Structure formats: structure tokens, C-alpha cells
Amino acid sequence: MVSIPCSDTLRDKVANAVNHVKKYSHPIILSYVFEIKEKDPLQIFSSFQSAYAGKRFYWATPDRTFILCGIGVELELTTDKKFSNRFFDIYSKWKDWKEHIQIEGAHPIGTGPLLFGGFSFDPLKNANSSKWKPFHEARFTLPSFMITKIGRHTLATINRVIQSTDDINEIINHFNTYEYTLKKKNEDTNSFLNFTIKKESLFYKKEWMAAVEKATEQIKQNRFEKVVLAREMLLEFEGSIDIHYVLSMLNEHQPNCYLFVVENEGKTFVGATPERLVSKRDQKVQSACVAGSIKRGKTVEADEEYAQMLLSDTKNIHEHQIVVKAIEKVFREYCQEVQLQNNPTILKTPNIQHLYTPVEGTVKKGFTLIDFVEKLHPTPALGGYPKDAALAFIRNEEPLERGWYAAPVGWMDDQDNGEFVVAIRSGLLDEQKAYLYAGCGIVGDSKPEEEYRETEIKFGPMQHALGGKLNEK
Ligand SMILES: C=C(O[C@@H]1C=C(C(=O)O)C=C[C@H]1O)C(=O)O
Ligand SMILES: [Mg+2]
Incomplete structure (x- = not known):
């Protein structure tokens, strides 16, 4: 050694x-x-x-x-x-x-x-x-x-x-x-749930539904093709949130997801996201298109049925293809070889299933990991398409501050290797408060009630890790 x-x-x-x-x-x-x-x-x-x-x-x-x-x-x-x-x-x-x-x-x-x-x-x-x-x-x-x-x-x-x-x-x-x-040997550390949710607040449901409605109208008028609208949930606690407990819960209950924790003095940004933005190792770069969602089934058969529904649902396929098109374009520009499959497969996390298309390439000389991060962020999975019109809509209509939610979080070394995820299924912990975030892709035939339900499922992993309920499947 x-x-x-x-x-x-x-x-x-x-x-x-x-x-x-x-x-x-x-x-x-x-x-x-x-x-x-x-x-x-x-x-x-x-x-x-x-x-x-x-x-x-x-x-x-x-x-x-x-x-x-x-x-x-x-x-x-x-x-x-x-x-x-x-x-x-x-x-x-x-x-x-x-x-x-x-x-x-x-x-x-x-x-x-x-x-x-x-x-x-x-x-x-x-x-x-x-x-x-x-x-x-x-x-x-x-x-x-x-x-x-x-x-x-x-x-x-x-x-x-x-x-x-x-x-x-x-x-x-x-x-x-x-x-x-x-x-030296580390002491065994177990943490127990010693903080409890005192209050759960959801803001601006009416405003959010109206924003979804407005987005679908503008999409039908061809102002843009897709926009991602997010919601915020505030949890207030009795006792201080124990980050080790939260992380252990995510580790155990969110297999198939990246885990990230960024402590910043009194505040902690934490999440369990299934979505890679970009990874670069030597000359190999990889990204993933993750967009289009359906709930998990209660039985294996029901789960498979939902997966098949998702794979053939035109609204979700459209939502997904917009992301594929945008990520592929960046890869074709910055890579000499690009591999991606023609049709999405299913990516399952314990709470939800998504349409999934991995993308891979060999980077052209002169492009760096940060070039990819800059060019990809936000992909239409988190912003929309076209990027600028969607961002302007989010800026004006979304009733919350995203901060680092849905943004690139990760690491980079001195040889230009590294990996960034899209920081979703996440929350900002601030002493006895936790702000959770969840969004969904709005396209022309989105229904506000269905999209609202999709965000409820996406709040699930963080809510559960913080001592709340795990969404029923
Ligand atoms: C915006 C989120 O998720 C994104 C939106 C999805 C969708 O609308 O189908 C699916 C995966 C993510 O790209 C979120 O979880 O907050
Ligand atoms: Mg969706």
C-alpha cells in the first residue's frame, strides 16, 4: 500500500x-x-x-x-x-x-x-x-x-x-x-430520524397551473416548442435536519440515481438525480437525454404496462425528441464521432420511469468539459426549446428562484476529466427549512393537472429522505 x-x-x-x-x-x-x-x-x-x-x-x-x-x-x-x-x-x-x-x-x-x-x-x-x-x-x-x-x-x-x-x-x-x-478507524455512525416535519407549504398552485396553460397556448402559436416549469415546496422542521440521515436515505432508496451533496456553511444543496449532463474521461464524452415520464406500477405487470404506454405516447415522445435533437446537435458540433440509438429506452428510478437516450462521442481537439457544460445547459429537459425563448418564459412566469436547481453540479480535475449532472430531485436545506424543487416539460398538448401530478411524484424522493412519505406507486 x-x-x-x-x-x-x-x-x-x-x-x-x-x-x-x-x-x-x-x-x-x-x-x-x-x-x-x-x-x-x-x-x-x-x-x-x-x-x-x-x-x-x-x-x-x-x-x-x-x-x-x-x-x-x-x-x-x-x-x-x-x-x-x-x-x-x-x-x-x-x-x-x-x-x-x-x-x-x-x-x-x-x-x-x-x-x-x-x-x-x-x-x-x-x-x-x-x-x-x-x-x-x-x-x-x-x-x-x-x-x-x-x-x-x-x-x-x-x-x-x-x-x-x-x-x-x-x-x-x-x-x-x-x-x-x-x-484511523472511523467510529460507527448511525443517525436516526431526530427531526420531524412541522409544516409543508406548496406555493402558487393556481399561478403555476395558469403558467402551464399560458405555455401551451404560446407553444400552439409557435412561439416556442417546449418549456420546463418547476414548483417549489417548503418543509419546516422540528429539530435540525441531519444531512447524514438524508444522504443515507437517498443512498438506500434511490439506486440508479447520482447522489450529490454540496455543503456551503449553513446551507446544503442535496439531491438524487437520474440525469447526467455530461461526463468526460480523456477524449470520451457522454450525455443522456432524460425526458418524458410516467409513474411506476404497483406490480411488475402494471409497471411494464406503464413503460409500454410511455414508449408509445406521442406527447412524451415529442417531449423527449426535442431533448435528443438539441443534445445531438451539440455532440455533432464538438465531437468527431457520435453514437446514439434511434429510439429511447426506459430509465426506472424507484419513484418514476423516464424515456432515456444515452449519447456518446469522442471530443474534437480544442473542446473542453466546460465547453460541453456551457453549450448543453440548460438542455430542453430543464429549460426548453428554443433555449432563449424558453428561458425568457421561465424567467417571467415561474413563481420561484431556481438557484442551483436543474443546473450543472459535479466535479472536474486538472486534466479536463469530470462529470456534471443536472441537479434535479433536489432540495436546499437551510437549518430547519428545506426548499424542494420539481418541474416538468410542457409541450403543446400538456394538461396542467397531469403535469402537476408529475411534479408531485418528482418531489417524492427528497420528501421521503426528509422523513416524509414515499410517494405511493
Ligand atoms: C424537471 C425535472 O425533470 C425533468 C423533466 C422530465 C419530464 O418532464 O418528463 C423528466 C426528467 C427531467 O429531465 C425535475 O425532476 O424537476
Ligand atoms: Mg414530462
């Missing part, structure tokens, strides 16, 4: 790093990667609750074969730039840092210095509250240390930003302390 080198070698590395800082007048990120005994990242997440609450992140892929658990904030990059500039501003800040990174130890993709964070859905939406303010238009952090689970392997990364004025002994101490912390 590889470990942090003995202190003499470590001293040399640190001295080298300090020289680099002086030579280039720029701080450096020194990153150590080493394998540790198999550990449960959920347990690690919770064992740092008291010392690092507000400074953690968590990420798991739908099959849970790739998990990140980040602790502490070594570096924070934020931007309040509007439009596409929020993407490129973050990218250029990270690019500056990329010239000043030293990594020690074998570091497979997903280890070493990587940023975790996300972007706002729409910087042009007027914010009437300060609910999302600490999240900025984009915010990414480099963790002080991180656990990466790849299959059965558990790797640890310790990062340190070294400034020219830093003391060498203190830096060495940083690495040794975290190495000790990561290797």
Missing part, C-alpha cells in the same frame, strides 16, 4: 513546492494521493460532521462504483458573472491554478486535485431573497482531503495550497495530521 513518503522525502517535496511558489510568484497546490484500507465513504462523511460541517461534499454514481467524499475547503473559486461567462470565468480561474500543481503518488481519474461545485440555473432571474446567495453564479471548492472510492479501491487525497509565507514544518504537519486522520 502506498502512503505519504517519510518525512525526509516529504520535506524535499514541500521545499520544492515552496521554491516553485517563490519562482512563479503564485501559490501552488501540493496534492498527495495514496491508497488506504477499504472504507465506507458515507461513514467518513458523517464522522467529520462536527469538525467540518458546512465544508463537505459527496458524490456517487448511480451504480455507486465511483464515490467522492470531500472534507474541508483548501481553495474556493466563485464567480458572479452572468450568462456563459460564469462557466468560462471559473474555467479560467482553474486554468491559472493548473500551471501550479504538484501531485505525488499514482493518481487515477477522480483522485488528486479536483474541484467540486456547480453553477446557477439562470443568472438573469431576479433574486428576491438571499436564499441562494452564498452559492453565487458558480462556486467550486478544492477539498483539504478527499476519499475516492473506485470499485473496491479506496484512495485518499490530501491537498494543500502553499503560499510563499508558509512554514515548511506547518505544511508537513498538515499532511501528517490528515494522513493519520484518514487512516
Whole structure:
């Protein structure tokens, strides 16, 4: 098992790093990667609750074969730039840092210095509250240390930003302390539901239904083809929400979904989404068209019947094809080879089933992960089509602030690998309050009552993880 080198070698590395800082007048990120005994990242997440609450992140892929658990904030990059500039501003800040990174130890993709964070859905939406303010238009952090689970392997990364004025002994101490912390046995942590829902508020039902009606009229007048309208639910609690409990519930009850948690001091954005926006590993990029929905059946037969109904439903197919067309267009432009199947299949999560078309490609030289994020977001699965007309409609008619809901959340490393999901089936936890979000794609033949029912199903996973009911199937 590889470990942090003995202190003499470590001293040399640190001295080298300090020289680099002086030579280039720029701080450096020194990153150590080493394998540790198999550990449960959920347990690690919770064992740092008291010392690092507000400074953690968590990420798991739908099959849970790739998990990140980040602790502490070594570096924070934020931007309040509007439009596409929020993407490129973050990218250029990270690019500056990329010239000043030293990594020690074998570091497979997903280890070493990587940023975790996300972007706002729409910087042009007027914010009437300060609910999302600490999240900025984009915010990414480099963790002080991180656990990466790849299959059965558990790797640890310790990062340190070294400034020219830093003391060498203190830096060495940083690495040794975290190495000790990561290797020691974690206490078993179980959390129990010790917070209960006091009040559930749903806002603006009438206004929302009217907005759906208005959208269908405008679609029939060919002003646009599709728009996604979302709703907000506020849950108020007796006792403080325990994020470890919520995450454990999502982990257990939402297989087939990505898990993400972004802590930001007192606020936490958390969700279990089935929808990948884009992943890039070396030159391979993947995205997914997820749009068109139907409930789960109570029996295997009923479930299959619903799936077949969805696969042949013209309204849902139309809703889905708009997304396929838009994502395919981006891939054809930015990739040299594109693979996608002609017809959607079914993606099932415990609460709902969706039409699903995965898209894959090999990126053309010169395009980056952030280029894809910028160009894809929001896909017509979350915004609509055409993009600008749909966004304008959402801005004017949707009675809520989306913040980071339905926006890209994920990670990126220094070699342009990374993955972003579409942050749906999610909520913003703020002490004794949780704001949950759910939306649905409106097309010409959408019926307000049916779409309303679809959002109720989509609130289900977060409601349940917070101690509320699991939607009846
Ligand atoms: C907007 C949401 O979901 C999106 C809308 C869907 C639909 O309308 O069929 C399906 C999947 C998602 O792309 C949400 O869950 O909040
Ligand atoms: Mg729908």
C-alpha cells in the first residue's frame, strides 16, 4: 500500500513546492494521493460532521462504483458573472491554478486535485431573497482531503495550497495530521430520524397551473416548442435536519440515481438525480437525454404496462425528441464521432420511469468539459426549446428562484476529466427549512393537472429522505 513518503522525502517535496511558489510568484497546490484500507465513504462523511460541517461534499454514481467524499475547503473559486461567462470565468480561474500543481503518488481519474461545485440555473432571474446567495453564479471548492472510492479501491487525497509565507514544518504537519486522520478507524455512525416535519407549504398552485396553460397556448402559436416549469415546496422542521440521515436515505432508496451533496456553511444543496449532463474521461464524452415520464406500477405487470404506454405516447415522445435533437446537435458540433440509438429506452428510478437516450462521442481537439457544460445547459429537459425563448418564459412566469436547481453540479480535475449532472430531485436545506424543487416539460398538448401530478411524484424522493412519505406507486 502506498502512503505519504517519510518525512525526509516529504520535506524535499514541500521545499520544492515552496521554491516553485517563490519562482512563479503564485501559490501552488501540493496534492498527495495514496491508497488506504477499504472504507465506507458515507461513514467518513458523517464522522467529520462536527469538525467540518458546512465544508463537505459527496458524490456517487448511480451504480455507486465511483464515490467522492470531500472534507474541508483548501481553495474556493466563485464567480458572479452572468450568462456563459460564469462557466468560462471559473474555467479560467482553474486554468491559472493548473500551471501550479504538484501531485505525488499514482493518481487515477477522480483522485488528486479536483474541484467540486456547480453553477446557477439562470443568472438573469431576479433574486428576491438571499436564499441562494452564498452559492453565487458558480462556486467550486478544492477539498483539504478527499476519499475516492473506485470499485473496491479506496484512495485518499490530501491537498494543500502553499503560499510563499508558509512554514515548511506547518505544511508537513498538515499532511501528517490528515494522513493519520484518514487512516484511523472511523467510529460507527448511525443517525436516526431526530427531526420531524412541522409544516409543508406548496406555493402558487393556481399561478403555476395558469403558467402551464399560458405555455401551451404560446407553444400552439409557435412561439416556442417546449418549456420546463418547476414548483417549489417548503418543509419546516422540528429539530435540525441531519444531512447524514438524508444522504443515507437517498443512498438506500434511490439506486440508479447520482447522489450529490454540496455543503456551503449553513446551507446544503442535496439531491438524487437520474440525469447526467455530461461526463468526460480523456477524449470520451457522454450525455443522456432524460425526458418524458410516467409513474411506476404497483406490480411488475402494471409497471411494464406503464413503460409500454410511455414508449408509445406521442406527447412524451415529442417531449423527449426535442431533448435528443438539441443534445445531438451539440455532440455533432464538438465531437468527431457520435453514437446514439434511434429510439429511447426506459430509465426506472424507484419513484418514476423516464424515456432515456444515452449519447456518446469522442471530443474534437480544442473542446473542453466546460465547453460541453456551457453549450448543453440548460438542455430542453430543464429549460426548453428554443433555449432563449424558453428561458425568457421561465424567467417571467415561474413563481420561484431556481438557484442551483436543474443546473450543472459535479466535479472536474486538472486534466479536463469530470462529470456534471443536472441537479434535479433536489432540495436546499437551510437549518430547519428545506426548499424542494420539481418541474416538468410542457409541450403543446400538456394538461396542467397531469403535469402537476408529475411534479408531485418528482418531489417524492427528497420528501421521503426528509422523513416524509414515499410517494405511493
Ligand atoms: C424537471 C425535472 O425533470 C425533468 C423533466 C422530465 C419530464 O418532464 O418528463 C423528466 C426528467 C427531467 O429531465 C425535475 O425532476 O424537476
Ligand atoms: Mg414530462
